[in-house]
Amino acid sequence: MTGSTAADLSVERDEFVQRKERLYRWIFAGCAVLTVLVTVGIVITLSLKALVFFGAVSPVDFFTNTTWDPLINGNYGVLPLISGTLIVTVSAAVIALPIGLAIAVYMSEYASPTVRAVLKPALEILAGIPTVIYGYFALVYLTPILQGPLPISITILPTPVSLAFPFFGSVTLSEYVFVIPSLRTFNALSASIVVAIMVIPMVSSISEDALNSVPDSLRQAGYGLGSTKFDVSTKVVIPAATSGIISSYVLAVSRAIGETMAVTMAAGQSPKMPYFPDILANLTNSIETMTAAMVKIAGAESLGETVAYESMFAIGLTLFGMTLLMNLLAELIRRRYREVYD
């Protein structure tokens, strides 16, 4: 550096390079902004078409009418579809959430590295199986298997029983047989089971991440106090990871709501309101979910810009709203209730 002038030693990059650096920055920023545009695009396109639809069918009718029959009579009540979605989602959640959490606890607390090395890729493959194959499996293989032992009747009261009460007089209970009815070809039960299988990996992987991030010092402290492994797992680790577990539950439910092919193929396309006292009938009968209704409309041939076509977007918007809320909720739970350990 001896004797050089300042101009020779300029640390400034030349103009062109600076401009290039800026250009690349803008290109990358553009890519990132594009993802926001996708969301905006979804909201705008769905809303525009849904608005057209609500011009023809009043929102009150859409959300209160109990018949869904867009292609023939033009009845647009979304309740039967929501009922179908809820039946599948709730039953799938009942199966998947406990099993998913159990797998997560097993993998993070009990399993040896060898077992983990088998279990983890297996779950990843389970998560990667196309939903259309789940649907095919449910329709062609699972339903006949479940159908095998059905209908089952369990006699609870073999003969009428008369009970005499001091003040009310006598009450006669007629004989009662509990019946699990046989399945229809299309039924909500097998659809729920495959949807459950589908979301188990999601629950287990997110929950396992949450369980793994609980610091080991907490476990050691538990053992130091004389706790058993069971106590440490259920009273220390799981409570510490609650936020992650709940957010995995919410995401799994949201996934089950949006699931399309498996429920379309296995649960059928006959929209109906839930059977109330006879709850089992909801599972053994064919139903139609919101997603299946969209597939049915899209699959109907030679459909122009009719009300039925627009109704697809109204359901889509409802669906998008539901899943968006749940995803935001999961994110919120994870952020707000996360225990921070340093």
Add this chain to the structure above:
Amino acid sequence: MGSNSSSGYTTDTRLRLQRAKGGLFEVLLVLASVLGLAALVVLFGFISFDALGPLGASPSWYIIYFATLVGPTGGYVLYVRQRPAVRKVNDQAFAAVVGGLVVSIFLYVVGDALSPYDVLFYFVMAALPPLLITLYAKYHPRRSWTGPAIIVSIVLGVGVGALIYDSVISIIEIAAAWIAFAGFTTVPALGITYVIFSIYKNKRAARRYVIGLAVGAILVVGVAMGLGIDPSFPLVLYSGAGVPSIVLVANVVGGQTDDGSLGLLGPVIVVSGIVAGGWLERWFGISGLETWVTPTLLLESWSSTTATEAGVYPQIVGSIVIISCMALLAFPIGVGAAIYLEEYAPDTGIVGRIGKLIEINIANLAGVPSVVYGLLGLSLFSNMLGLSQGIVIVAAATLGLLVLPIVIVSTQEAIRAVPDTMRMGSYGMGASRWQTLRNVVLPEALPGTLTGTILALGRAIGETAPLIIISLPTTRFSPPSGLFETGTALPLQIFAASASVISEYRYGVVAASSFVLLTLMLLMNGTAIVLRNRYEKR
């Protein structure tokens, strides 16, 4: 503690109860995990059982294949496992053969569907300008403009290509089809070989190799013509799988040490086992598997009346074309977005807050049901842009939007895993942000990015609902002939045929199609998992 202990240790039953509770809990956890595994086994088991029909084969069939394929391969694997040098060469050999086969089948099938002349034309228009610029830049002192010029030249090249397509294509079509195939398979294969050899060895060796390989290509064409078959597929196979294998063999055998040269035997043992088994099977007239995964299924088009004549070739090719086109669209955008979020976006201020918003938005997009993407594609591409319904490019773009979050998130993770010290080192040597990215961060993050992209492909190949919404036809009798032509996809055919009451379809053709789809998915996810495991170990 002291006050508790007397009651705790004297009441033996309480302790036993505690232990029983813990044991029961563990049994329940194991049961749940077994259930998860069982679901996988049952699903794969049922579908592959019906697709492959293992009961149809006579016991001697199993004995033959055990003797020719399973036994030798098993013994070889046991031998290789203990020798790291052999294992390394073995891995490379399988990568060259299997990877080469996949690449050549892909290139041939796509070229054949879209017309080899079109593929060659656009390949030349997109590849020639950047190549010329790179060569020119080697002899030009100021290189800072090369990068932007390459991007611009690709876009310009494709654009100009689209304009002059009509007047030029008829001239190209004078040549035989195999020449067109050679243009986009053999020529690049030789070019890549030349570049690699001139970097790792010297230019003379590179020239010698390329001339030798070119003579081989001419021989392949000559033999094929002599036998009276179309030389296109043999040539593509030679360029895709033959060239890498030959280069590997020459490298290992011609190397100074011959530690691992036995590793080259791996693919030979497997292939010769299959060939020998097939030969013996025919020789003794043994009944093989009653499989539905037949050449008819893989190479013919659909028949809705005769199950034994039904095939899904157009569907498979449609899926492959859609998925590749999707990858071309989603990969650059996804990686670009991830680069911005990880390397450029500040943590604070308004821009920082926008960056956080974008990240939350991406997490949400990952959870949006796939049917909704179908609606977006339908109204965005078909209704607003006026593209006709059910064409390949619309399907590719729709699926591209769907997998964008997967690509972004996995690329972000890969970039985040690059240690900061490497960036600091690069900055310390005076590199700019882009130079650091291009020379340090991106090469390090490449395996993770590829893993994410392959996972995204695996997800996209099974997607059905969005394709139904954008009304892709389920059954077509020819593969898509262009990106703006109608095409179909494999899962759509499975959906359409699954409700068939004819049991030959229900348990035969559909099971076999599902088996093919599952195999494609497993190939992709398996590659991704292997890649990730290797990368994590490093």
